[in-house]
Amino acid sequence: MSYQALYRVWRPQRFDEVIGQTLVTQTLKNAIKTKQTSHAYLFAGPRGTGKTSMAKIFAKAVNCRHQQDGEPCNECETCQAITKGTLNDVIEIDAASNNGVEEIRDIRDKVKYAPTEADYKVYIIDEVHMLSTGAFNALLKTLEEPPANVIFILATTEPHKIPATIISRTQRFDFKQIQAKDSLARMAHILDEKKLSYDDEALKVIAKASEGGMRDALSILDQVISFGDETVTLDNALLVTGAVRKQLLVDYLTQVTTQQTQQALMTVQAVLADGKDPERFTEDLVNLARDLLLYRQSPELVTQIEMDQVDESFKKLASSVTPEQLYQTIDDLNDIQQQMRFTTHEDVYLEVLTVRLAGTPQSTPIAAAPTSQADAGELERLMAEVRQLKQTVQKLEQAPTVSSPAKPVTSTPKPTAKRSQVNLGQVYPILGAATRQDLSALQEVWGDLMNMLSIPQRSVMGVSKPVAASEDGAIIAFDNAFMQEHANGDQELIDALENGLDRLMHKVPKIVFVPIDQWPQIRKTYIQQHKVTGQSKPAAETNHDDEQTSASAETQPATKTEVVEKAEQLFGEDVVEVKTD
Structure with a gap:
């Protein structure tokens, strides 16, 4: 048998195996146990959070004749056929490529026929927001009053694009991003089952790079395993994800906040020489600046977010940098990120950013107070001009008005x-x-x-x-x-x-x-x-x-x-x- 990706092999087959969606799984299990299932559901949430997997588990649970506590047995013919995708009564449709009126009319015509093998005919429509307006209208009446033995499960990553008339006819469940600690635990379990060696720090890097998607985390882990010849190391994880070592980020921010421009530029050159993505580097810097701000207010929160990756160098930087410097740094990083999207010379923008960040604090004293006798003289001259202008304005205000009547002046511009x-x-x-x-x-x-x-x-x-x-x-x-x-x-x-x-x-x-x-x-x-x-x-x-x-x-x-x-x-x-x- 050919090799299958990790996210396919380790796809959840029971409600209890779904990571980070306790509210959804418990609600659906209770509905199945008490036989209070609805005729239509809407699963909405970010990619890779288990929407389609949950829909298939639900289809197995409602049709399994040996289910216990709302969970499918995964051993009967019906469960195995749904897992393999061979049961005719569970129909999975990709709305991105079947978004026309004709496809939905075909569903409307076939939905009235009773299921052939299972108790319920289940329609799983993925990326349902891609349906056209005409297709939504064709689905509306069927979705409102389907036959008793039919269940619709709609999955989408963009629920705001779905008409309110469709949403009001479904039970909506919002899937949340999976926390890094849950992704970390799931990857560690899979590697233990496969009996592969791994570095805990590498899994933390992968968990943060997945940005709340379990499927993304397993895909990255698959790449790291292939690159490292069945081993998962920190260096390989950094190379595959394009991330930068935490210590290098801390060193860079320390250099720019202490005006060490030359050392900071050398750090940037080292990052680029390693083939790191400049956009990813700036994104990591924004996250680090965010963590530094939060650490000054709640050290426990940052320790939890960073999964115990807070070391002494991080604490030292947090105590030395000021909130104003961090605010300015985040603003400059956001500006550079916007500009990087429209250029092919990202390294140039990164170097300009470094010079700007390293030189920002030096401009503050100049605006605050004069630093030399020449500056003091220039300031006195400007203040004298301001006083003279104020006197001129006062004289003009006190002088009698000889202008034309105000009616034409005030009435003419308004209609225009x-x-x-x-x-x-x-x-x-x-x-x-x-x-x-x-x-x-x-x-x-x-x-x-x-x-x-x-x-x-x-x-x-x-x-x-x-x-x-x-x-x-x-x-x-x-x-x-x-x-x-x-x-x-x-x-x-x-x-x-x-x-x-x-x-x-x-x-x-x-x-x-x-x-x-x-x-x-x-x-x-x-x-x-x-x-x-x-x-x-x-x-x-x-x-x-x-x-x-x-x-x-x-x-x-x-x-x-x-x-x-x-x-x-x-x-x-x-x-x-x-x-x-």
Whole structure:
């Protein structure tokens, strides 16, 4: 038989073997023992935390006729068939590659048939957030009321991408990141079972590098075993993970905080010469700075996080460095990390970072106080200029005002500022195709659309209403200009509105927000500009000011009947009111 990866060979087969998910395992075991299982579950959490493994264990437990205390026996034909993946009644689907409507419709058509061998037919849909909107809609009714002998288990790493209508029809379980100590214990158990020698420090490095994923930890361990010829050493673990020895990190921070620039640059060169990843090096430095800050407040907490890797050099550095230095170091490291993502010369950024960190404390005394007689003279000169400027300002404030009346000054900018918030190039195309029927259809579903939004989004849209609509667009007017500006900048709100309209009206119109106090003028200007041809002008022509618009209207006269007809076509006869001047 060919070699299998460790995470496949040592995949949990019982609830008690799942690491770090006690709350989930105990709840599911009790549900199976008391026969109170639900028809649909949602397993959400980071990668490699046991979601799919838990789903398969659950499928075995509900179908095992010899289960004890909620645990499957793993010896009967049903359990063994599920473990091998050969039981037709347990269907595992990858939603990343089967995310269309047709695949879900196939499930909907087959779900009504009774299971052939097991008691329950179990559908495990992995990465369910990858399903399309149409696929979610196709799954919705089946998920709400499936046959009595069918169970759905949905697994995802991004639950925020799943519609609320789907989540509300499932029992949700959130899987947490696995703690380093639990990963360490699991790896030690596996190596003991395989009778392989290992270094405890190496397992600690692997556990920290896995970042809370048990599958990642076993994959790294597999690499270290292969590289070390059936042995696990600290050097091999550091080489495979790209991590740097803790002592080297402590030495580097000690050098930069004591302004030993040359020694710190030599340390950086040693790190790069060993083939270490600069991004991983900066990440390790951020974690070390975090640990130093925490150690000053709670030494026991850091000792637990670092799994007893706190030595004398670490304690000495923690007592010598100031919190301000650590804050500045973390800020500089974060800036460099952002810049490293867009460059191929990461070593250069690392060297620049070293010079900056080593030189940061030296700039503080200069800003605090003058260090020479020349600096003192320059400071006195600047203070004299400041005093002179203050005197000038006081004289200007006391002088009589001879400027023009304030009314035009205060009133003119306000309409300009408001008009700048409305993109007429987006409004006019919608008005050009707007109909009363489209507006009525939008107004009918407006209440349902508001109910689909979150509470904060609903509070923003509570002061708005649709005022015009076409097949491809909708204009929403806000009573409050501040809320309109806030909505314009909230892309998540716009996406929620478009997704809701897609489900309610089966189309995604372009949404444009306008202030309600500007809407009559926008509507009037549009009708005047289009009362001859009835067609929209280019977007560049819609940005003229009011004077140009009026002049354009005078050069293109039209009868009152044409204007009224156009207005009634756009907004409905019950909205348009004709008044004679």
